[in-house]
Structure formats: C-alpha cells, structure tokens
Amino acid sequence: MKLITTLLLCSGLLLTLTQGEEAQEIDCNDEAVFQAVDASLKKLNARLQSGNQFVLYRVTKRAKMDGSATFYSFNYQIKEGNCSAQRGLAWQDCDFKDSEEAATGECTATMGKKENKFFIVTQTCKITPGKGPIVTEEYHCASCVHPISADNPDLEPVLKHAIEYFNNNTGHSHLFALREVKSAQGQVVGGLNFDIIYTIVQTNCSKERFPSLRGDCVALPNGDGGECRGNAFLDTDNKIEDFTQSCDLHPGDDLVEALPKPCPGCPRDIPVDSPELKEVLGHSIAQLNTENDHPFYFKIDTVKKATSQVVAGTNYVIEFIARETKCSKESNTELTEDCEIKHLGQSLDCNANVYMRPWENKVIPTVKCQALDKTIPIRRRPPGFSPFRSAKVQETKAGTTRLLRACEYKGRLSKAGAEPAPERQAESSQVKQ
Incomplete structure (x- = not known):
C-alpha cells in the first residue's frame, strides 16, 4: 500500500479550522459534497505523471464546519479508471478499469x-495497487509539517546519528540498533526539521569490546528494548546542526511477554x-458452480483473506x-482458465470452508455467497439532479460494526474503454440495504 499526502495550507489555516464550530454531517444531495470531492480528486489526478486517472466510487463520510471560514471534511473511495493521466479528460469521462x-x-x-471556490487544506490517500505498478508521489507545501515514509532515504543519516547518539550517551553495557521507524515528520524551515519516533533493540555487541555498532552486531531476541523520539535540524548542506533525543527503555523480559506465543492448532494467516491456496481455491469455485443454478460459470476474481488450521x-x-x-x-x-470474466456480469462475495485430509483423498468444501450490490452504469446526471445515490456501508473497527450512510457516485460510462457518450437522464437504481 502506498501513501499520497497533499498539504496545501499551513498551520495558521489549520488552527482556524480547529477553532470552528462542531462539524455537522451533510446529506448526499448537498451539491457542495460533489463539488468538494471533485476538486480534491482533480488535484490527486493532476499530480499523476503516468498511468491512469482515478474515478470516484463512493463518499463514506462527509461533514461541514462553519466558523470564521467554511470547511468540508470527507472520506471517499476511488478506483483506477481506463483514462490515461495524460489524455486530458475529466475523471467523470472515465469508466472503472476492467482489469x-x-x-x-x-x-x-x-x-x-x-x-464559491474550493481549495485543499489537507488530503491523504492510501492507494492499494493491483498487480501492475502504480506511480505515486508526495507533495508538501513550504514550511508545512508533513508525514514522511519510514523508508524515505532522507531519514537514513538522521537515524544513523540517532543510534550513535544513544549508544554514546547512555550507560548501558551493550550497543543498541534500530528496530523500526514508527512515524516521521518533516518541515522546511531554512533547512530541514525532522521529528521521528522509532524503536531500538539491544544487540550482542558489548561496549567493552566494540567501540561502535557494526554490521555483524545482531539483535538479541531477549534483549532490552525501547522507544525513542528524536528531533533533528539539517542545514542547507544536509548536515545535522542540532539534535535532541528522549528514550523509554524496558527490560528484555517485558519484550518476551509482549511477543505472541506459539499456538499449535490455531488458525494462521496465508498470503492471498x-x-x-491453488488447489483449495479450485475446490471452492467448483463447489460454487455445482451448487449455483446460474446459467454461466463463475470464477474467482479476488482473494481477500485466507487462513489454515x-x-x-x-x-x-x-x-x-x-x-x-x-x-x-x-x-x-x-x-476453464480461458473463460473470460463478463464485464457487466454478476459478482458474488463468498466465504469458503475447505477441509482436507490428503492421505485419505478427503475434501469437504462448503461455500456460501451473496450477491454484491451493483450500480447501473450511467455517465452523468443532468443539472438539478444529485450525482450520488444513498447506500448503507458497514464499517468495522475494534470488534464493533456500524452502518454508514454513504454516497455512491452514479456517473460512470456504460462500457470500459468507451468514448464519452452524450448526456442522458439518469436511470433510477435500487440499493440493497
């Protein structure tokens, strides 16, 4: 998963936002919802240097905040379209990529x-690529604090300095190494400011024998560990001019207790x-097609999750x-493998349970499926109509499930790859609740 972050206004405007009145949820039919999402999606697509544009799928959360200024906050889901980012089309003229x-x-x-013009205050997009590569990038405004990816090469000299600083300024008997970068932020202010949270772990290299950390120093499974926060300022020559650090250490026994214990017979996750999974999926789809009285065969399109026990x-x-x-x-x-997926065919959300005892050639598959909600493919709604329809979406967090009233976008083309068609009145559609 890749992260795209867009920050176009700085701390003063964000302070104004937080001082506004309490956010009020707004309806899908509010014209401002589509205008705001349209502006933010155009900004995202405009920064793509290659590949295809993204197309709006649905808006899951939306709220309006009135204070000294008016702000809209929302979450929206997108799918890759079939229009090239360089083609110059609006995302509304693209269909979802059928691939x-x-x-x-x-x-x-x-x-x-x-x-009456919208502008971005903040925007963060988490993109899950398909099997092909997706080109993404980050953009930050000057002097704005912005998140940095943990694997950003700009962090390497700062983290190296942070580990050296810890080992040289603590009385521990052994040297420590970097375990993980948990979060990092940067800011351009006549140089670069970095604020990094990271974890460290004790190695097998004692200070008595080793003056500094080496490549062959190995982290001890039961060694001491800690979490640190480091602040560094790099001048215009990328030299560290100032550095501060604070760390909380805990003994190795705490680390051992915190690690998950082996569980023989417990389910384990399998990469999708x-x-x-090849044989197991074969039994699953065969059972589905045997039980399903649909005149056409189904094939597995996407595996979402798999476990074995x-x-x-x-x-x-x-x-x-x-x-x-x-x-x-x-x-x-x-x-057969040659059977192609029908573009406008039915889609099923399935759960399969397959019990296998190979030494007895015993296979017991059980498959339960339900039809996914489908959107009637249309291009646009004429003026005076909302481009959304209301749909209920489940959101699950920390073991709880709640229903969200989402706004599903209805303005798609009727066929992937088709040229924009003349505007026509939107057809009514039913949403399964």
Whole structure:
C-alpha cells in the first residue's frame, strides 16, 4: 500500500479550522459534497505523471464546519479508471478499469471554500495497487509539517546519528540498533526539521569490546528494548546542526511477554497469492458452480483473506470475490482458465470452508455467497439532479460494526474503454440495504 499526502495550507489555516464550530454531517444531495470531492480528486489526478486517472466510487463520510471560514471534511473511495493521466479528460469521462491490475484507494480530505471556490487544506490517500505498478508521489507545501515514509532515504543519516547518539550517551553495557521507524515528520524551515519516533533493540555487541555498532552486531531476541523520539535540524548542506533525543527503555523480559506465543492448532494467516491456496481455491469455485443454478460459470476474481488450521487434517477458510464469466454451462462441461470474466456480469462475495485430509483423498468444501450490490452504469446526471445515490456501508473497527450512510457516485460510462457518450437522464437504481 502506498501513501499520497497533499498539504496545501499551513498551520495558521489549520488552527482556524480547529477553532470552528462542531462539524455537522451533510446529506448526499448537498451539491457542495460533489463539488468538494471533485476538486480534491482533480488535484490527486493532476499530480499523476503516468498511468491512469482515478474515478470516484463512493463518499463514506462527509461533514461541514462553519466558523470564521467554511470547511468540508470527507472520506471517499476511488478506483483506477481506463483514462490515461495524460489524455486530458475529466475523471467523470472515465469508466472503472476492467482489469486485475486496477488499483483502489481511500482518501481523507479537508476542503475550504472561499468565494464559491474550493481549495485543499489537507488530503491523504492510501492507494492499494493491483498487480501492475502504480506511480505515486508526495507533495508538501513550504514550511508545512508533513508525514514522511519510514523508508524515505532522507531519514537514513538522521537515524544513523540517532543510534550513535544513544549508544554514546547512555550507560548501558551493550550497543543498541534500530528496530523500526514508527512515524516521521518533516518541515522546511531554512533547512530541514525532522521529528521521528522509532524503536531500538539491544544487540550482542558489548561496549567493552566494540567501540561502535557494526554490521555483524545482531539483535538479541531477549534483549532490552525501547522507544525513542528524536528531533533533528539539517542545514542547507544536509548536515545535522542540532539534535535532541528522549528514550523509554524496558527490560528484555517485558519484550518476551509482549511477543505472541506459539499456538499449535490455531488458525494462521496465508498470503492471498500463496501457491498453497491453488488447489483449495479450485475446490471452492467448483463447489460454487455445482451448487449455483446460474446459467454461466463463475470464477474467482479476488482473494481477500485466507487462513489454515491443523485439525486432524487441514481446514482452510477463505474470503473471495467471484465474478460471472462468458462461459455458459450449456456449452461448456467445466470452467476453464480461458473463460473470460463478463464485464457487466454478476459478482458474488463468498466465504469458503475447505477441509482436507490428503492421505485419505478427503475434501469437504462448503461455500456460501451473496450477491454484491451493483450500480447501473450511467455517465452523468443532468443539472438539478444529485450525482450520488444513498447506500448503507458497514464499517468495522475494534470488534464493533456500524452502518454508514454513504454516497455512491452514479456517473460512470456504460462500457470500459468507451468514448464519452452524450448526456442522458439518469436511470433510477435500487440499493440493497
């Protein structure tokens, strides 16, 4: 997953935002919702230097804040479209890319409105690539504090200095090494300011024998650990001019207790692209097509999650999306790899449970599926109509589930790759609740 962060206004404006009145949820039919999302999505697409534009899928959260200025905050989901970023089309003229390589994402944005024009205050997008590469980049305004990726090479000299600083200024008997960067922020102020939170771990290299950390110093599994916060200022020559650090250490026994204990017989996660799942998925889709009375075969499009558990055999639990193919059961005796997915065909959200005992050639598959809600593909709604329809979406956090009233965008083209069609009145659609 990649992160795109856009920060266009600085601390003064954000302070104004926080001093406003309490946020009020706004309805999908409020014209400002679409205008605000449109402006933020255009900004995201404008920064793409290659690949395809993103197309709006739905807005899940939206709120309006009135204070000394008017601000809109919202979350929206996007999917990769079939229009090139360099083609010059508006994202409304693109359909969703009909490919396994299509990327998806979710953005959180705050927009300001002045003289009927929207401008971005903050925007953060988490993009999940498909099988193909997605080109992303980060943009930050001058003097704004902005998040930095943990693997950003600009952090390397600062982190190296931070570890050396800790080892030279503590009385511990052993040298410590970097374990993980938890978060990092930067700011351009006549140089570069860095604020980094990171964890450290004791190595097997004692200070008595080793004057400094070496590449062959190994982290001790039961060694002491800690969490640190470092602040560094680099001048215009990228030299560290000032550095401060604070660390909280805890003994190794605490680390051991905090680690998850082995659990024989407990379910374990399996990577969704693991070769181990090939046979299991084959049994799952075969069972689905046997039980399903649909005239066309379905094939697995996306595997969302998979686990296995050893129980006098192996029990697999898999969540996947199955999509209707162009292969009819009347003309084909079985599903083959050549069966293509039907673009406007039915999609199923499935849960499979497959119990296997290979030494007995025993396979017991159970598959339960439900149809995914479908949007009638249209391009745009004429003036006076909302471009959204209301839909209920489940959100799960920390073991709790709640329903969100989402705004699903309805202005898609009827076929992937088609040229923009003349405007027509939107058709009504039903949403399963």
